[in-house]
Amino acid sequence: MTGALWELFFEGLWITIQLMVYSAALAAVVAFGIGLSRTSRFWIVRFLSGVYVEFFRGTSALVLMFWLFFALPLLGWQLVGIWAGTLALGLSYGAYGSEVVRGALQAVAPAQREAAIALSFTPWQRLRKVILPQAVPEMMPPFNNLLIELLKGTALASLLSIGELTFQAKLARLSTGQSAEIYGIILVLYFAVAFVLTRIMRVLERRAKASVGRSVPKGEGWFSRKLPVEKQGPEALATGGKP
Secondary structure: OOHHHHHHHHHHHHHHHHHHHHHHHHHHHHHHHHHHHOOOOOHHHHHHHHHHHHHHHOOOHHHHHHHHHHHHHHHOOOOOHHHHHHHHHHHHHHHHHHHHHHHHHHHOOHHHHHHHHHOOOOHHHHHHHHHHHHHHHHHHHHHHHHHHHHHHHHHHHHHHOOOOHHHHHHHHHHHHOOHHHHHHHHHHHHHHHHHHHHHHHHHHHHHHHHHOOOOOOHHHOOOOOOOOHHHOOHHHHHHOOOO
């Protein structure tokens, strides 16, 4: 492997990270906007947000990417490849994320909502001060999974000739013919980014739980071999986890 090839890989990795960040930001906005709309008291808002979720969950992100890049110009709008990829991934993964948001919001105990109403909180105050702080920690693990899936989904953009990691690997393979070595390196690079993202999301999850007075048990460390007591079964609960 020459220095020029490594430079090609890291250039592609940088574009992959940019595409992931842009898509994740759009997906987060969509997820919270649609997720909150799914819990609205107005049926028309719930209906329209439900239509959005069903449509984008039921369509291919790749086909949507092709439509935005190749078909949309026929209507008078031309998108740069990276923005077509960002829109396709952000809208698609935002639909999945909206169900995570909806589920976490509905998982908040009704007593918490009733207490906020008793304190004469407005709906916005109830959402901001009571519901969201308790719902966000529950969103973090599934959001972590979606972020990793989004990272891997950026490889679809290579079909639009965007110079991200997979596209650069294809160019390197065509120029050297070393398929096993090149794609092995790409797998390791994807894993490295995913590993770093997981560590970051774990830290954010801990902070979100700490903000509402909850803590992650010591048994739930990054490389722990021991399950927390509450996950070890009835016998462990009875003995407090002691042998």
